[in-house]
Amino acid sequence: MDFDFNDEQRMLKESVDQLIADRYTFEQRKTYMKDGSGFSREMWNQYAEMGLLGLPFDEKYGGVGYADGGAVETMIVMEAFGRGLTLEPYLATVVLGGGLVNLGGTDAQREAILPKIADGSLMLAFAYEEAQSRYNLADVATTAKRDADGWLITGEKNFVMHGNCADKIIVSARISGDRTSRDGIGLFLVDAKAPGVSRKSYETQDGQRAAQIKLSGVKVRSNDALGNDGDPGKALPLIEKVADNALAAVAAEGLGAMSAAHEVTLEYLRTRKQFGVAIGSFQVLQHRAVDVLVSLEQARSMAYFATMMVNDPDPVERGKAISAATVQMRRSGKFIGQQVVQLHGGIGMTLEYKIGHYFKRLTAMESLLGDTDHHLAALARAGGLIEAGV
Amino acid sequence: MDLRFTSDEIKFRDEVRAFFRTALPASIRRKMELGQRVSKEDTVTWQRILNAKGWAVPSWPVEWGGTDWGPVKTYIFKEEMQLAPAPDPLSFNVSMVGPVLIAFGSEAQKKHFLPKVANLDIWFCQGFSEPGAGSDLASLRTAAKREGDHYIVNGQKIWTSRAHHADWMFCLVRTSSEGKPQQGISYLLIDTKTPGLTIRPIHTIDGEHHFNEVFFDNVRVPAENIVGEENRGWTYAKYLLGHERVGIARIGAAKHRIQRAKALAAGVMIGDTPLSETPRFREKVASIEVELKALEITQMRVVANSVRLPKGAADPTSSILKLKGTELQQATTEILMEVAGANAMIREPEHLWGTATEPSIGPEWTTTTAADYFYTRAASIYGGSNEIQKNVIAKRILEL
Numbered sequence: 001m002d003f004d005f006n007d008e009q010r011m012l013k014e015s016v017d018q019l020i021a022d023r024y025t026f027e028q029r030k031t032y033m034k035d036g037s038g039f040s041r042e043m044w045n046q047y048a049e050m051g052l053l054g055l056p057f058d059e060k061y062g063g064v065g066y067a068d069g070g071a072v073e074t075m076i077v078m079e080a081f082g083r084g085l086t087l088e089p090y091l092a093t094v095v096l097g098g099g100l101v102n103l104g105g106t107d108a109q110r111e112a113i114l115p116k117i118a119d120g121s122l123m124l125a126f127a128y129e130e131a132q133s134r135y136n137l138a139d140v141a142t143t144a145k146r147d148a149d150g151w152l153i154t155g156e157k158n159f160v161m162h163g164n165c166a167d168k169i170i171v172s173a174r175i176s177g178d179r180t181s182r183d184g185i186g187l188f189l190v191d192a193k194a195p196g197v198s199r200k201s202y203e204t205q206d207g208q209r210a211a212q213i214k215l216s217g218v219k220v221r222s223n224d225a226l227g228n229d230g231d232p233g234k235a236l237p238l239i240e241k242v243a244d245n246a247l248a249a250v251a252a253e254g255l256g257a258m259s260a261a262h263e264v265t266l267e268y269l270r271t272r273k274q275f276g277v278a279i280g281s282f283q284v285l286q287h288r289a290v291d292v293l294v295s296l297e298q299a300r301s302m303a304y305f306a307t308m309m310v311n312d313p314d315p316v317e318r319g320k321a322i323s324a325a326t327v328q329m330r331r332s333g334k335f336i337g338q339q340v341v342q343l344h345g346g347i348g349m350t351l352e353y354k355i356g357h358y359f360k361r362l363t364a365m366e367s368l369l370g371d372t373d374h375h376l377a378a379l380a381r382a383g384g385l386i387e388a389g390v
Numbered sequence: 391m392d393l394r395f396t397s398d399e400i401k402f403r404d405e406v407r408a409f410f411r412t413a414l415p416a417s418i419r420r421k422m423e424l425g426q427r428v429s430k431e432d433t434v435t436w437q438r439i440l441n442a443k444g445w446a447v448p449s450w451p452v453e454w455g456g457t458d459w460g461p462v463k464t465y466i467f468k469e470e471m472q473l474a475p476a477p478d479p480l481s482f483n484v485s486m487v488g489p490v491l492i493a494f495g496s497e498a499q500k501k502h503f504l505p506k507v508a509n510l511d512i513w514f515c516q517g518f519s520e521p522g523a524g525s526d527l528a529s530l531r532t533a534a535k536r537e538g539d540h541y542i543v544n545g546q547k548i549w550t551s552r553a554h555h556a557d558w559m560f561c562l563v564r565t566s567s568e569g570k571p572q573q574g575i576s577y578l579l580i581d582t583k584t585p586g587l588t589i590r591p592i593h594t595i596d597g598e599h600h601f602n603e604v605f606f607d608n609v610r611v612p613a614e615n616i617v618g619e620e621n622r623g624w625t626y627a628k629y630l631l632g633h634e635r636v637g638i639a640r641i642g643a644a645k646h647r648i649q650r651a652k653a654l655a656a657g658v659m660i661g662d663t664p665l666s667e668t669p670r671f672r673e674k675v676a677s678i679e680v681e682l683k684a685l686e687i688t689q690m691r692v693v694a695n696s697v698r699l700p701k702g703a704a705d706p707t708s709s710i711l712k713l714k715g716t717e718l719q720q721a722t723t724e725i726l727m728e729v730a731g732a733n734a735m736i737r738e739p740e741h742l743w744g745t746a747t748e749p750s751i752g753p754e755w756t757t758t759t760a761a762d763y764f765y766t767r768a769a770s771i772y773g774g775s776n777e778i779q780k781n782v783i784a785k786r787i788l789e790l
Contacts, residue, residue, distance in 0.1 A: 001399070001462060002392045003694050072391050269790055278790075286784035287777070293788060294710045301687035302680075308393045327680045376680075380672035385679045386645055388652035388666070390423055 003304060009072055015050065016080040024084035026354045032087055037165040038209040039087035045120050052077055053094055054118025057102055061110055062118030068311050069102075069245075075252040075307040082256025085354075085361050087208060089123055089162035095249045096161075096242060097124025100170050100187060104238040106227040109189070113168070125166035127157035127213050128239065135370040137172075137239050139180045142215065144173035144188060144232075150221040153188055153196075156214050161368075163211030164201035166192055170226070171215065175233040187226040187235045194218050206364035207357070237315065243369050244322045248306040251329045254365050255303040258296050258332060261340045261358035265289065268344055268355075285343060292339050299332035320382050323375040330372040333362040393690075395466070403466050410474040413439050417744075422475040425650075425726070425758035426744040427598065430513070430555045436477050437510040447484050447508045454492060454500070455508045461696040465689070472642025482514040482551075483507045485637075486630055487560045490577065494618035494626050503579075517547040517561035517580070517604060518627070524549075525778050527562075528571040528624065532606060534563035534578055536613065541565075541578060543586075543609040549772070553589050553602040556582050562627060565620050577623035579615040586610070596764035597739060638708075639715030641686045647722035648679060654755055655729045665729065678721050685714050706787040713779050716769040723763040730756035734763075 005013060023043065032040040047053050055070045055077065057063025066073060074095065081090060098117045101109055101124075116122035133139035142155025153173050163169060169190045177184030190197060196218035199211040225232040269280030269289060279285055302325040309321035337359040341348035348355050366372065379385070395403065418432045428436075440446040441455070448464050450456030459467065471478075488507050491500055506512040523530040532545025543563060553559065559580045566574030582589065586609040592601040618626055652675060655666035665671050692708045699705060727734045733752030740746035741757035750757050770776040784790045 001395055001690055001694055003691050004391065266788055266790070280784075280788075280790035283781070283784075286788070286790050287780045289788055289790060290713075290780040290783045293783065294714055297688055297707055297710050298681065298684040298714065301684045301691060304391065304691075305393070305683065305687050308391055324676075324680045324683055327677070328684050376673050376676055377669065379680070380669060380676040384652070384672070384676045385683055386648045386652070388656065389649040390653050 005072070005076070009076060012073055013076045013080070016052070016077055017083075019046065019050070020080045020084035020086070024086060026357075029085060029087070033207055038203065038207070039089065039165075043086070044088050047088065047090070048118065048120030051118075052090070053120055054114070056094065056098060057114045057118060061102075061114035063114065071245075071248065071307050071310050074245075074249050075303065078249045078252035079256035079259075079303075082253035082258075082361075083260040085207075085257065085357055089125070089165060091246060091249060091253075092126065092162035092166065093117055093122075093124045095246050096126040097166070097168070097170055099242040099245050100126065100226060100238065101189075103241060104187065104226045104235065106223070108223065109227065113189075122168065123162070123166045125160050125163040125169050125211070126242075127160045127163060127169050127171045128243075129159045130156060131158055135367075135374045136180065137243060138182050138185065138236055140172050140174045140185050141179050142171065142173040144175050144186050144220075144225075147219065150219060151186075151188060151225060153190065153215045153218045153220055156212070158212045160199075160211045160213050162209055163199055163213055164209040168192060169197075169213060171213075172235065172239060182236050184233045185235050185239070186232040187239070188220045189224040189226065190215070190218055190220060194220075204364055206360040208364065240315070240319070244310055244318055247322050247326050247369055248303075248310040250365055250368055251299075251303040251306045251325050254329045254333050254362060255296075255300055257358050257361050258299055258336045261336060261355060261362075262292055262296050264355055264358075265292070265340045265343050268347075288339060288343060292336050292343075295332040295335050299329055299336075302328035316382060320379055320385060323370075323379040323382075324385055326370065326375040327372055327379065330366050330375070333365055334372075337362040393687075395462075399462055399466060402463050403470060406467055406470045407474075409443065409445075410470060410476055413443070414474055414476050415439075418477060419474070421744045422477065423650075424744070424755055425762050427742055427758075427761075428477045429743070430552075433477050433480060434510045434513075437479055437483075440479065441509045446479065446510075447488060449485075450488060450492060450504075450508070454488075454504045461693045465693045468637045469642040472640060473646055475643070475646050480510060480513065482516050482556075482560070483510060483512075486516060487514045487579075490560070490617060490626050490629065493629060494577075494622075496614075498614070499579075499617065512557045513552075513555050515550050515553040515556035515559050515582070517550055517553075517559045519549045520546060521548050525775055528575070530562055530564060530575065532561070532563050534565050534576060534611070536565070539613050541611045541613060541616070543578070543580065543606040543611055545606050547604040547606075548601075549592070550589075550602045550604050551600055551772070553582065553604055554591060554599065558582060559604070560617075562623050565623075572624040574621055575623040575627075576620050577617040577626045578611055579617065580609065580611050584609050584611065594765060594768070596761040597737065598742070598761060598765065600765065600768075639685055639689050639711040640719055641682065641689060641715070644682055644715075644718045644722045647726055648675060648682070650755075651675060651722070651725050651729050654726075658729060658731065675725060678718065678725065681714070681721075682718055685711070685718060688714070706783075709779060709783050709787065712773070713776050713783075716776060719769045720763075720766050723759070723766040727759040727763040730759040733757075734760040 051064055054063035055073055059065035101113045130141055144151045144153050169192055171188050171190050172185055175184050175186045196216045198214045201211045204210050270278055272279050306325035312318040340355055341359050344355050347353050421428055447455050448457040448459055452458055520530050534541040534543045561578045561580050562575050563578050564574050565576040586607040588605040590603045591599045594600055656664050658665040692705050695705050733756035736751050738750055738757050741750050742761050
């Protein structure tokens, strides 16, 4: 039982925290947002230089080579990103796209893709959600039909995080079975510029970018189906594993955003004066701030829990832990997001001040890979965390 | 980072678990499993079994009968005890007067009291709250005037838990009215059989007798029974605030209630469906389990961190353990009562005490749920109400 970072992890934390503190102030972030793709290419290259973009990958693919895929290291990075409200497609490219290729790709696919992610020259997105799927990763209406020398993909994907800038999009598509059956789902690497791909990019409420992607009979070569041990219709367990990785990463990002919002709010309570005194001297606001602290510490514990359980060999235990952590993160995120705005009063409502942006990011996370109700229901169906007994 | 216990810790846990399985008398275990009240005799019996094993006061220094377990093993021990489920050791003895005597008592006091406190030969109660001094404890007025070799104590204490079982009371008394209210308070040990001391019961909303009023009418207390220096009692009482926070969340007890609620809900039918199979119930329980897991890890973080802190120093995170812990104690008693349904409202106190000779009207397990629910409302009131805890956190941790 140990919640410490090792020396290497401490160094990583120091350098990432420093980078975000120096290069991701609220003002700098505003300028990054104005860039065409909605983030800073310069920061992206900086992450590559620091080795962050290859963090989960093996050394032979340009990565760092952590035995467990760098769960703790990813948490450290994501927490810092949450504090800075960073805009770059780290989750989409490294955790989701890179994760799928790394864990489910053939050697040839890994060799072709992972080094380019690590050096910053290739961006990925993962297109899993559809209009009707409502957080169910197995609900896939997009089809993949056998073609002479490959596959034809047809369907429509939405909420594709950073689908606007991705060079390659990994698409889940149904090869066989009913729309919601667990079997028969494949994953395909689609070139974003391939004929038949059309994307409608949009800005999300929190200032990030996403896309709606239409695929009309897009031709994909056989060797662009992700590996799955030679059976391209068995991709769901891989999708679920990578989704859990992403939920653990988002938990850490949420933790970073919540802690920063809490700190900003405390500073405001100490300095803002009304009735001749700091408003933090009022008991009603003190108790609200303590409620925020309690919720934050509960969230911190569950972000750690998610990180330490995400590589559990038993997918049921892993899934329960990730769902439990996600429920806590979403609840804390909503509560803290709403309260920090309230504690600021009017200034909390303006776009000119950072606190509202934390609230918006935390709100956007709520519907990422399943909302609170979705994960609570999943946990309840799986029997919860504690076994019945007298 | 690693959630797992070391192999040494797992060995220890198994040893503790095995001991509880064999050493806890079946009758006491049965009462605990049913949520029945354990009697004074049960508590004494269990404390003496623990003491014979050398495990009665694990957090005390070894020379006074404690162990060298350190925070992680102490945490494991407490968790396993609640999951056994075994009665809680008397906290007034083990976690309050014992540590204060060890830190501030005279050699004579330590020699006289500590072995008896550990073996529960002496049952202590806590004389802190007064009718006019609840959350504002420092405004207490029970006065101790020095006359020769004695203090003459006059005044009244209230909400004195289990004073009717107690042989002695550790008591905060006013010995000076000068300076700030906190400065004139002393920590006095009083034999409850002293003439002039009267104990009257207060019946609580669970219908039971936990609390008392204690009246002092010219009670003569030997001056040697003062702990430490006169007028320093507030400091001694406060010493405990950061102490022994590890058990305060009572995760094990809440877990045990969830285990029971789930098992019992399987036998409660809603039409043709067991309650345990309804999504509403399952999600309600899962919701509590999420918070409980979060608090368990928060507690583990405090435990892991305390290895590094100087002895007696408090981890700021520990202060949220009481806040959230009491909320979850309450939530788990509530869910058990809900599982019992209307049966919970049948009042059959003999079943609560485990002394019934007639079968209960509803299922046996339902007879204790309402009392547990009602009484557990006190958890967020005693030991510094949760609102007072929030004041303390706002000041000390948030620096507001």
